[in-house]
Amino acid sequence: MGRVNFVKFKLNRFEYVKPFHITNSISYDTENIEVVVELDNGIVGYGEASPSFRVNGEKVQVLLALEPVINEMIVGMDVREYRKIFDETDKLKAAPSIKAAVQYAVLDAFSEEIGVPVYQLFGGAKRELETDYTISIGTLDERLREAKEIVARGHSVIKIKVGENLEEDIQAVIAISEVSKGCKYIVDANMGYTPKQAVKFVTELYRAGVDIAVFEQPVWMFDIEGLKYVRWNSP
Amino acid sequence: MGRVNFVKFKLNRFEYVKPFHITNSISYDTENIEVVVELDNGIVGYGEASPSFRVNGEKVQVLLALEPVINEMIVGMDVREYRKIFDETDKLKAAPSIKAAVQYAVLDAFSEEIGVPVYQLFGGAKRELETDYTISIGTLDERLREAKEIVARGHSVIKIKVGENLEEDIQAVIAISEVSKGCKYIVDANMGYTPKQAVKFVTELYRAGVDIAVFEQPVWMFDIEGLKYVRWNSP
Structure with missing residues (x-):
């Protein structure tokens, strides 16, 4: 199998080691939403949303309120048909960060289910990524x-x-x-x-x-x- | 493992049950090239090219002559990093049908290797396709x-x-x-x-x-x- 049993959101608050100062904004912490997708066979997939009101107009409280909506959308769907889950969740046009986190969690669960890492699923173009x-x-x-x-x-x-x-x-x-x-x-x-x-x-x-x-x-x-x-x- | 051992082309000729008549062209048969990609673990992937001189300017004899070129390109590469194989074979700009056949054969071998059908690899959007x-x-x-x-x-x-x-x-x-x-x-x-x-x-x-x-x-x-x-x- 591989059907979605439930989707759960968890709010995580991270404090920066030092304030983060960019033009017109100084921040001291960030609130991310962890998305957990559990399948009926016990497999769990994880994603994370890092919403920005400044960039996308997304508010954490609003995204949290989408938890039941997303459960209604995709519970019972099979991660082996993740494109169908994407088609559903693509409708979340006003919540791009949570949409991406849910879709990544679904991919993560699919990857776990078939025993192939996500980076290989999409062709293993690179083994290393350099970050700034x-x-x-x-x-x-x-x-x-x-x-x-x-x-x-x-x-x-x-x-x-x-x-x-x-x-x-x-x-x-x-x-x-x-x-x-x-x-x-x-x-x-x-x-x-x-x-x-x-x-x-x-x-x-x-x-x-x-x-x-x-x-x-x-x-x-x-x-x-x-x-x-x-x-x-x-x- | 999952490295390409060799790539082999095979010319297949198919005769139509009845002549196929479209504007300015009547054909009685077609010549397709079957592409076989064999991995070092014995797994075999298949693709097929159906070149059209009228549409793409491709000639079967020319495509057949690409067999050693493609072997040189991708032998030793790992299908679990198929995106790298695609990056190489994408250079075959003057031979789109054989490029597609080789890439599909690589995907087929990767799919065989991980035990996941290709249609699921890409998200299982549909279970059935209606053809005309x-x-x-x-x-x-x-x-x-x-x-x-x-x-x-x-x-x-x-x-x-x-x-x-x-x-x-x-x-x-x-x-x-x-x-x-x-x-x-x-x-x-x-x-x-x-x-x-x-x-x-x-x-x-x-x-x-x-x-x-x-x-x-x-x-x-x-x-x-x-x-x-x-x-x-x-x-």
Whole structure:
């Protein structure tokens, strides 16, 4: 068999080791929802939703209220026909993070049932994934200390949060690059710059010899003309 | 394990029970290439290519000459990392039918290795697929006889080849619909109509109460303006 017996949500609260500061937002903790899918043969699959009100408009209390809805949707369905479960849960258009967590839990249970890891199910394209480590917005000293810690821990992809103060950001990224030679940099302005500021930012970094791998959210997300301007005026 | 030991091609020739007549082409037989992928643990996967020179520019002799190339590409690779094998074989841009056959054979071997049918691997969206049965171009009598046979065999989706004679086609489709009530119709002109003929064709059928499910290749494939015309002027 492999039919869904029940779906259960569990709220987990995580406190950050230190505050996480990005443009217009400082957070001290996060609340994630763990999704447990139990099958009638006792197999259990797990998923996790990390909702963001800022990004998706999702509220944790609202997502928790979906537990009975999702049970009604998929209890009794067979994970060996997970595409049918996906077709049902794809209707959760206003709750993308919980939808993804439920679907992943279903895949996890299917994977357990057939004894094949999920990464092989989808073709085993990679055996390793490199993740980045993030430097919050802070004073130059704080940022440099974080950069040195990250390099010491062996990471080689660094995400740098910028977007609140153009001149400080430029100086900080240059200084960070000097203490982390050989690393790749993702700079993330979380929509904090104007289009002209964003172009000035990358142009000055380019002149200083700092190569940026990804420039994330330079300007306001709906400013399509501004994004085009940044795209066509970046070095 | 699950590594590819060798890939073998086999040419199969099939003669049609009766000639297959579509716009500008009558065929009496077809040559398909069977692809066998054998793993080092003895597991065997099968695929099949049905190349069409008219559609893809593929020639059977050319595809057969790819056998050593494909062996060099994927021998030793592990089907549990089939996405990597796909990345390699995706380079066969000039031989789409053999590429698909090889990739399917790899999936078939992977499926055999893990003991999970391919349809479940991809989520088991459906347990049954309804296929259509095709009526060639022919005299009205021949077409009606074919239609009756198809219905008698229990099919309920009928593909009707048209595109060589507009007036005959209209009369034929109407007559066919009368001897096959309740069936769904796919009409396929194999690019045989002008845009105006195509619109006349569907308009007259619509007036006669015949509902077409799909109108395949009404006009020349690269006539984008003509396709738009048909799209916007069809009932």
